[in-house]
Amino acid sequence: MRSYAIREISPRAENALLAYPPFLRGLLASRGIETEEEAERFLKPDYDAHTHDPFLMKDMEKAVARILRAIKDNERIAIWSDYDADGIPGAVVLHDFFKKLGYLNFENYIPDRHDEGFGLNMSAIETLASRGAKLLITVDCGITDGEAVARANELGMDTIITDHHLPPHSSASDGRGGLPLAHAILNPKQSDCPYPEKMLCGSGVVFKLIQGIVSRLHPELKTPTATFPVGQEKWLLDMVGIATLSDMVPLLGENRVFARYGLTVLRKSPRKGLGELLSLLRINRRELNEDDVGFSITPRINAASRMGVPMDAFRLFATDDDSEAGILARHLNKINDERKGKVASLVKEVRRIVKERHAHDAPRVVVAGNPNWRPALLGLVANALAEDYRKPVFVWGREGSAELKGSCRSDGSTDLSLLMQEARAVFSDFGGHKEAGGFSIALEKVHLLEKELERAYEKVRTAPAEPAPHHAVDARLSLEEVNWDVWRDIAKLAPFGVGNPKPLFLFEGVPVCSIELFGKERKHLKLIFERQNGEKIPAVKFFASPDDFGGIAPRQTVSILAHLERSVFRDTPELRLRIVDVV
Numbered sequence: 001m002r003s004y005a006i007r008e009i010s011p012r013a014e015n016a017l018l019a020y021p022p023f024l025r026g027l028l029a030s031r032g033i034e035t036e037e038e039a040e041r042f043l044k045p046d047y048d049a050h051t052h053d054p055f056l057m058k059d060m061e062k063a064v065a066r067i068l069r070a071i072k073d074n075e076r077i078a079i080w081s082d083y084d085a086d087g088i089p090g091a092v093v094l095h096d097f098f099k100k101l102g103y104l105n106f107e108n109y110i111p112d113r114h115d116e117g118f119g120l121n122m123s124a125i126e127t128l129a130s131r132g133a134k135l136l137i138t139v140d141c142g143i144t145d146g147e148a149v150a151r152a153n154e155l156g157m158d159t160i161i162t163d164h165h166l167p168p169h170s171s172a173s174d175g176r177g178g179l180p181l182a183h184a185i186l187n188p189k190q191s192d193c194p195y196p197e198k199m200l201c202g203s204g205v206v207f208k209l210i211q212g213i214v215s216r217l218h219p220e221l222k223t224p225t226a227t228f229p230v231g232q233e234k235w236l237l238d239m240v241g242i243a244t245l246s247d248m249v250p251l252l253g254e255n256r257v258f259a260r261y262g263l264t265v266l267r268k269s270p271r272k273g274l275g276e277l278l279s280l281l282r283i284n285r286r287e288l289n290e291d292d293v294g295f296s297i298t299p300r301i302n303a304a305s306r307m308g309v310p311m312d313a314f315r316l317f318a319t320d321d322d323s324e325a326g327i328l329a330r331h332l333n334k335i336n337d338e339r340k341g342k343v344a345s346l347v348k349e350v351r352r353i354v355k356e357r358h359a360h361d362a363p364r365v366v367v368a369g370n371p372n373w374r375p376a377l378l379g380l381v382a383n384a385l386a387e388d389y390r391k392p393v394f395v396w397g398r399e400g401s402a403e404l405k406g407s408c409r410s411d412g413s414t415d416l417s418l419l420m421q422e423a424r425a426v427f428s429d430f431g432g433h434k435e436a437g438g439f440s441i442a443l444e445k446v447h448l449l450e451k452e453l454e455r456a457y458e459k460v461r462t463a464p465a466e467p468a469p470h471h472a473v474d475a476r477l478s479l480e481e482v483n484w485d486v487w488r489d490i491a492k493l494a495p496f497g498v499g500n501p502k503p504l505f506l507f508e509g510v511p512v513c514s515i516e517l518f519g520k521e522r523k524h525l526k527l528i529f530e531r532q533n534g535e536k537i538p539a540v541k542f543f544a545s546p547d548d549f550g551g552i553a554p555r556q557t558v559s560i561l562a563h564l565e566r567s568v569f570r571d572t573p574e575l576r577l578r579i580v581d582v583v
Contacts, residue, residue, distance in 0.1 A: 004471035004506065004561060004583060010034065023475070024489045027503055030474050031493070043492050045257045047234065052254060054212040057205075058193035063160045063184035064212045066135065076132040077106040078157075080120060081139035081314075082202065083113050083305035085246035085298045089239035090139035090162075090203035092317045096236060097210050101228050107131070110314060113305040113376050114399045120148035129155035137162065140202025142180065143187055144168050149180035158183040162205045165189070197254040203243030204258055207236065238265040238274070239317065245290050246298040250499030259495045263288065273316035276329035287568050290495040303336040306376040339377065346373060346381045350395060351388075364457045365419075366393040367450040369406060371443075373397030379407040379436070386411045392419060394453060396441065403428060403440050410435045414461065422456035471561055471581065477505040479531045482564060482575055490564055504580060508559045515546055515554055527552065527560075527579070539577035549582040559583050 013029035033039050081091035119141045142161035149159050159182040168178040188195040241262010304313035316328040350368045378395045385393040386409040396406030410416045416437045420430045430439040496502040516526040525544040529537045546552040562577035
């Protein structure tokens with residue numbers, strides 16, 4: 001059971017939002033919306049009115065002009081993307097744009113996560129140059145790869161970096177502040193970039209580049225086989241939507257437009273691979289929402305790189321071949337199942353190690369590793385264990401190099417960035433933020449890791465303050481208020497995600513009629529409540545049992561925190577509660 005607090009609505013918002021029904025007014029106000037103008041912009045995101053001029057982004061003119069010159073002169077273009085669910089969709093966006101334009105002198109390159117790691121590398125840069133590339137466009141990477149960009153320059157290859165990660169900090173005297181010497185850098189997080197939306201994902205930056213190119217295309221640059229009318233780029237928003245929802249950027253402002261329109265396009269998208277994947281997962285395309293992206297599509301994109309085949313995820317969305325689409329959809333589903341099995345096995349193994357090593361004491365920081373463990377899976381392992389142990393978790397493995405690499409997660413009680421900074425002497429490299437990070441460590445130092453982290457923990461921990469409420473509740477609701485009118489008001493706030501959480505409601509003192517365990521292995525919990533008129537209201541929580549909440553029994557009265565959701569089973573919609581906690 002976790003603590004909660006009911007959100008308070010300011011008098012200013014209450015007065016300013018009188019044009020909306022009280023229930024919707026409260027939901028808007030709890031999201032920091034305090035004027036009618038803000039509310040209209042939030043409730044009715046508009047592609048034309050609420051997206052910014054791409055040429056407000058620093059270096060956009062230079063980037064667009066260089067790409068148009070490459071097209072005019074038939075120069076070979078290499079597209080280098082990151083291997084995750086932001087980089088791969090962005091790679092598909094550029095691939096599809098050039099194909100629709102009829103320009104085919106390009107190639108996509110996605111590095112191997114295990115052997116090459118994140119970002120640009122010298123070897124692959126040299127290979128691309130040897131194949132004739134004269135222009136390199138990065139997607140979701142490159143902002144810290146100064147040496148690789150310098151090598152590209154030496155080989156006669158211009159580089160356009162599109163990225164959204166924080167630029168490096170440097171006091172370099174060249175006036176570039178440590179940035180790579182690229183032909184153009186598109187990154188709204190540059191300190192001198194005036195672009196209004198700073199929190200675009202990598203694919204969002206790529207989409208702004210395409211908007212810029214489309215607006216500058218001249219008739220003589222359009223190829224004989226294809227044209228690209230202004231507005232056609234909206235069909236690429238399916239990939240931008242996936243990336244925006246996957247990369248956990250705030251779903252506000254321009255990101256909200258991309259996510260909302262992205263879902264609209266996804267429901268209509270002609271992509272053969274997407275259609276095969278949704279069919280395999282039994283997702284009704286017309287009903288597809290942000291949860292389907294986050295829990296079904298994103299993990300299968302990421303599984304490709306974690307299991308060593310990132311190009312398979314790219315090909316799934318880029319292919320025009322029916323047969324290949326079906327093969328790739330089944331393949332990605334299979335390797336995602338393999339990934340889940342390996343993560344579950346690793347979690348079990350770490351639990352065993354911790355139990356054996358700490359039979360008579362409890363560690364303040366959980367540390368475990370094995371040279372045979374695959375680093376790409378360890379972030380998922382650390383995340384599961386941090387939730388279980390309610391303390392920082394550091395796990396490491398090795399693949400492709402002598403150096404060990406690991407991931408760490410916190411349950412929120414300890415700032416990992418401070419912890420690693422205090423223990424920096426033991427690391428070769430580290431980075432991250434308060435709740436998640438990664439690190440490298442030499443094999444000869446790994447035996448010192450646990451001791452150093454325990455020492456650092458004692459140094460950085462602070463006296464416990466009054467704990468903040470774990471759950472922010474939007475409103476109290478009764479079972480009688482669970483109806484389609486309420487749902488329609490909630491749906492106006494979608495899509496939900498970072499910066500716009502699903503509304504959370506408190507249902508107090510509701511009697512449990514019956515309890516069911518459902519699913520293939522009966523791992524999911526369903527509570528049935530009854531309204532005064534006898535109508536039943538189901539409430540579900542996946543991967544839970546009555547014992548997780550102190551042993552709930554029929555006819556027991558409980559208070560629950562839950563989201564209200566529309567579920568469609570066998571084409572029959574129903575309203576149900578999604579349990580977050582029992583309080």
